[in-house]
Amino acid sequence: MNEFKDKNGLTEEQFLASYHPGDYPKPSVAVDMAIFSAADKKEDNYRKLPEKELKLLMIKRGGHPCIGTWALPGGFVEPDETTEQSALRELHEETGVDNIYLEQLYTFSDPHRDPRTWVMSCSYIALINSENLNVEAGDDAKDAQWFTVKLDTVSQHTSEYDGGFEKNTEYSLKLLSGDTVLSAVISHSFIRSSNGSQNKYEIIKNDGIAFDHAKIITYAVLRLRGKVQYTDIALNLMPEYFTLTQLQQVYEIILGKPLIKAPFRRKYCMLAEPTDKQTADAGHRPSQLFRKKWMSD
Amino acid sequence: MNEFKDKNGLTEEQFLASYHPGDYPKPSVAVDMAIFSAADKKEDNYRKLPEKELKLLMIKRGGHPCIGTWALPGGFVEPDETTEQSALRELHEETGVDNIYLEQLYTFSDPHRDPRTWVMSCSYIALINSENLNVEAGDDAKDAQWFTVKLDTVSQHTSEYDGGFEKNTEYSLKLLSGDTVLSAVISHSFIRSSNGSQNKYEIIKNDGIAFDHAKIITYAVLRLRGKVQYTDIALNLMPEYFTLTQLQQVYEIILGKPLIKAPFRRKYCMLAEPTDKQTADAGHRPSQLFRKKWMSD
DNA sequence: CAAATAGTGTCTTTGAGACATTATGCG
DNA sequence: CGCATAATGTCTCAAAGACACTATTTG
Numbered sequence: 201m202n203e204f205k206d207k208n209g210l211t212e213e214q215f216l217a218s219y220h221p222g223d224y225p226k227p228s229v230a231v232d233m234a235i236f237s238a239a240d241k242k243e244d245n246y247r248k249l250p251e252k253e254l255k256l257l258m259i260k261r262g263g264h265p266c267i268g269t270w271a272l273p274g275g276f277v278e279p280d281e282t283t284e285q286s287a288l289r290e291l292h293e294e295t296g297v298d299n300i301y302l303e304q305l306y307t308f309s310d311p312h313r314d315p316r317t318w319v320m321s322c323s324y325i326a327l328i329n330s331e332n333l334n335v336e337a338g339d340d341a342k343d344a345q346w347f348t349v350k351l352d353t354v355s356q357h358t359s360e361y362d363g364g365f366e367k368n369t370e371y372s373l374k375l376l377s378g379d380t381v382l383s384a385v386i387s388h389s390f391i392r393s394s395n396g397s398q399n400k401y402e403i404i405k406n407d408g409i410a411f412d413h414a415k416i417i418t419y420a421v422l423r424l425r426g427k428v429q430y431t432d433i434a435l436n437l438m439p440e441y442f443t444l445t446q447l448q449q450v451y452e453i454i455l456g457k458p459l460i461k462a463p464f465r466r467k468y469c470m471l472a473e474p475t476d477k478q479t480a481d482a483g484h485r486p487s488q489l490f491r492k493k494w495m496s497d
Numbered sequence: 498m499n500e501f502k503d504k505n506g507l508t509e510e511q512f513l514a515s516y517h518p519g520d521y522p523k524p525s526v527a528v529d530m531a532i533f534s535a536a537d538k539k540e541d542n543y544r545k546l547p548e549k550e551l552k553l554l555m556i557k558r559g560g561h562p563c564i565g566t567w568a569l570p571g572g573f574v575e576p577d578e579t580t581e582q583s584a585l586r587e588l589h590e591e592t593g594v595d596n597i598y599l600e601q602l603y604t605f606s607d608p609h610r611d612p613r614t615w616v617m618s619c620s621y622i623a624l625i626n627s628e629n630l631n632v633e634a635g636d637d638a639k640d641a642q643w644f645t646v647k648l649d650t651v652s653q654h655t656s657e658y659d660g661g662f663e664k665n666t667e668y669s670l671k672l673l674s675g676d677t678v679l680s681a682v683i684s685h686s687f688i689r690s691s692n693g694s695q696n697k698y699e700i701i702k703n704d705g706i707a708f709d710h711a712k713i714i715t716y717a718v719l720r721l722r723g724k725v726q727y728t729d730i731a732l733n734l735m736p737e738y739f740t741l742t743q744l745q746q747v748y749e750i751i752l753g754k755p756l757i758k759a760p761f762r763r764k765y766c767m768l769a770e771p772t773d774k775q776t777a778d779a780g781h782r783p784s785q786l787f788r789k790k791w792m793s794d
Numbered sequence: 795c796a797a798a799t800a801g802t803g804t805c806t807t808t809g810a811g812a813c814a815t816t817a818t819g820c821g
Numbered sequence: 822c823g824c825a826t827a828a829t830g831t832c833t834c835a836a837a838g839a840c841a842c843t844a845t846t847t848g
Contacts, residue, residue, distance in 0.1 A: 204564045204565045205564075206559075206560050206561050206564055207559075207560070210561065212561045212562055212563075212564065212612075215561035215562065216561070216562065216612055216613065219613050219614070221525070221613070221614045224573070225575075225576045226523040226524065226525050226526070227523065227524075227526055227574065227576075228518070228523050229523070229524055229526065229617065245798095247797065247798055247799090247847080247848090248797095248798070248799090249798085249799070262503075262504075263503050263504070264503050264507065264509045264512035264513070265509055265512065265513065266509075267501045267502075267503055267509065268501045276521070277524065277606070278522075279522045279524075279608060279615055280608050281608065282606045282607055282608065283604060283606040283617075284606070298693070299691055299693045300693045301693055301694050302693065302694075303696075304603060304604065306601060307580060307601065307604045307619050309574070309579045309580040309581070309619070310579055311576060311577050311578065311579065315509075315513055316513065316516050316518070317516070317518045318576055320526065320580075320619075322604050322606070322617075364791065365791055392791045394596060396595070396596045396597045396598055396599065396733075397598050397599075397733070436694070443800085444800090444801090445799075445800080460837095460838065460839065460840085461800090461801085462801090462802075462803085462804095462838090462839085462840085462841095463836085463837055463838055463839080465801080465802090466836080466837085467836080467837080480846095481846095481847085482798090482799080482846075482847085483797080483798070483799090483846075483847050483848080484797075484798040484799040484800080484845075484846055484847070485798080485799055485800050485801085485844065485845035485846045485847095486799090486800080486845075486846065487799075487800055487801090488800080488801090494661065494662060494689045542825095544820080544821090544824065544825060544826085545825075545826090546825085546826075740827090741827090741828090742826080742827080757810095757811065757812065757813085758827090758828085759811090759812085759813085759814095759828090759829075759830085759831095760809085760810055760811055760812080762828080762829090763809075763810080764809080764810075777819090778819095778820085779819075779820080779825090779826080780819075780820050780821075780824080780825070780826090781818080781819060781820070781824070781825040781826040781827080782817070782818035782819050782820090782825080782826055782827050782828090783818075783819065783826095783827080784826075784827055784828090785827085785828090
């Protein structure tokens with residue numbers, strides 16, 4: 201705080217004392233969260249390892265707008281909290297879980313993204329340890345469900361022209377939970393021209409996902425795919441003790457493709473600290489259990 | 498839009514027609530921009546190549562709060578525009594320039610970051626081609642200045658404890674323009690524990706930079722440093738024709754460290770397309786001129 | 795032994811880092 | 822010729838990708 205006076209001869213202190221916010225329009229700001237976890241698929245053959253699946257928590261909307269469709273958990277930011285605090289608060293209300301990884305994803309601000317009024321969404325990615333997955337939805341467990349996430353690239357075109365190019369990628373997003381299937385097609389276009397560059401995400405088709413949340417989910421999965429390769433972010437999805445094969449499975453479901461064992465272990469063994477525990481009663485050779493070893497850079 | 502009725506028996510259409518926003522408090526949302534460019538330093542010896550400097554556009558505040566300090570260009574988001582459109586609009590007002598790279602950086606939401614009232618800042622990075630740098634500030638050229646940016650790591654400590662660790666990095670930020678020197682010390686702490694993880698940026702010391710903008714600038718430079726290594730983002734700072742040495746200089750000022758020529762060229766020659774032009778009258782061997790070749794992935 | 799996974803060895807290719815060498819224009 | 826930069830060559834080392842091989846448990 202300094203003692204310069206402004207053109208009205210007021211100090212900053214005096215200015216602030218007499219300040220009252222104008223009456224211009226303001227947006228509502230919501231926090232929406234893509235809460236991921238990695239869970240075991242059911243496996244009948246007891247000798248086989250269960251496959252992993254990437255799960256996302258969604259909530260069925262009980263009121264307008266988008267009634268009957270599924271939305272990301274979220275809520276409005278309250279005065280005297282940051283968006284991050286708001287996310288943690290809602291996360292706790294929704295899942296009862298505290299130990300969580302949280303990362304700001306993107307602020308979506310299309311003024312018409314909510315049909316009611318002007319609502320921006322400051323979105324977050326949350327990763328939760330699969331041990332805590334049992335903690336099913338908060339208040340009334342009613343309409344919160346974990347959906348299996350599948351995101352595939354269905355087409356990709358690059359057209360070059362003088363001084364730039366345009367790259368168009370189409371993603372198919374599928375969310376599955378029991379008999380419920382939600383799906384969407386999202387196009388991402390990246391346009392480079394002498395007039396600058398532009399990234400645009402558009403919902404081409406949408407079946408059952410509220411608001412622009414299909415876009416947010418796609419963006420979140422793509423961010424996860426990127427960061428999993430050069431950070432230790434995936435550890436947040438792991439339980440306290442895990443095998444290297446389980447860690448590899450988590451990488452595979454995030455990346456959406458199989459990885460080769462030996463090089464995977466060479467690259468990511470730094471994320472795991474060996475313990476003297478082992479798996480047992482598995483119908484095959486037991487596996488050493490590891491615990492998380494966070495990277496420091 | 499679907500035809501489900503809610504608990505009041507209203508269709509979505511009817512609901513929206515009767516909807517009016519509640520009266521709960523809302524934040525103002527500002528867009529702040531870190532507008533970078535890469536400019537030549539003056540060089541007396543005509544035989545030597547001029548060095549490059551990373552520049553950032555700042556605006557001197559003429560009113561409270563933070564009167565007399567320097568702030569990032571920005572303004573409030575208006576209804577019916579996205580934050581990105583708002584950034585482009587203000588960018589045009591401020592610099593008169595249109596061909597610009599724009600990327601959302603982060604949404605800063607500490608409710609006390611603006612002493613007046615509750616203002617969130619959705620911040621952007623903008624990169625402008627140094628050819629257009631001459632376009633000095635918009636309306637009245639008065640209090641807009643390009644500052645040379647220096648960001649150095651002054652200390653880094655990692656302390657490990659059971660089940661987690663804390664990493665603390667202190668950055669010194671210096672902004673120089675003529676005789677004006679703005680400076681700040683920002684600490685970044687990254688805390689990993691069994692209770693989740695947390696990233697925190699704090700302003701430790703601040704001399705002449707408005708609001709929390711020292712934090713935004715630090716965050717922006719760190720983002721640039723990261724992305725320059727695996728994207729073609731640096732090309733946005735280059736003029737139409739450039740030498741590979743100039744491209745290397747731009748990388749060096751962003752990363753804040755010297756690079757070795759041969760491997761740099763091997764790695765980044767893919768970003769440049771040779772032309773048949775050359776530099777001339779330089780007092781030494783002429784250099785081939787290249788133009789931008791955007792990557793497509 | 796068969797099924798199934800655990801864990802390791804090794805070859806090839808790629809690329810980063812570091813340094814050295816040759817080339818060229820200008821005064 | 823000497824300065825200063827341009828441009829390329831090469832050696833080493835580390836890591837990614839791909840595949841093969843050995844080890845160990847249970848029924």
